[in-house]
Amino acid sequence: MPCLYDPLKNHLLAALPTDVYARLSPYLESIPLPLGQVLCESGCELRHAYFPTDSIISMLYVMLDGASAEVAVVGNEGIIGIALFMGGETMPNRAVVQSAGHAYRLPGQMLKQAFHDSIALQHLLLRYTQALLTQVAQTAVCNRHHSLDQQLCRSLLLSHDRLPSDEMLMTQELIANMLGVRREGVTEAAGKLQAAGLIHYQRGHISILDRAGLEARACECYAVVKREYDRLLPAVGAQRSTLRSPAPGPSALN
DSSP, X not given: OOOXXXXXXXXXXXXXXXXXXXXXXXXXXXXXXXXXXXXXXXXXXXXXXXXXXXXXXXXEEEOTTSOEEEEEEEOTTOOBOTHXXXXXXXXXXXXXXXXXXXXXXXXXXXXXXXXXXXXXXXXXXXXXXXXXXXXXXXXXXXXXXXXXXXXXXXXXXXXXXXXXXXXXXXXXXXXXXXXTSOHHHHHHHHHHHHHTTSEEEETTEEEESOHHHHHHHSOHHHHHHHHHHHHHOHXXXXXXXXXXXXXXXXXXXX
């Protein structure tokens, strides 16, 4: 089984054709991603692509008054930096670390050149981009039409899919910023899930205790997003299903 810092813990990298991976691997740099670190700001030029392994990156839209809301999450299934190969060079969102861990960083120019040279890489990254766009669209629908409890379940399930264990490191303040709500609303919603025995949380640590229970409480938005990822990226989905390790037990959201 790959170690935590193996590039193949990122399922997109693991799904690359052998020749493409051999070309890119010498330029992949392992970096730590502490909770809350900003990888890129809206409108800033992208110099690197990031492939998370055991971390989760939240893509936030930030308003002029500082208010924010999450539009998508990226973890070990994906990449931060689609603008590099889509031709935009910049993103309209802020990318901030939602759950601490590690990622592999690749110079943007290397990714653009490999994308230009490899049809197989083009197909893989464009399918990923379509799946990501589905998540963005479904998040917008969910934030408009579903309750905060359902939104929190969706967010926890998407995060759980992108981590190698049942443990998460994220504060209530960060979750509130992601969902675009007040911290008190997150406290109440998370308290309901804990009282139902679905999660355990304390001081920035969340443990998923009953995934099936979370799925039962979530709206249809989570299932729509998951089906699209599985449909478009079957090789990535296969990687995801083989690399999860069991949780060490309940820990404790602040």
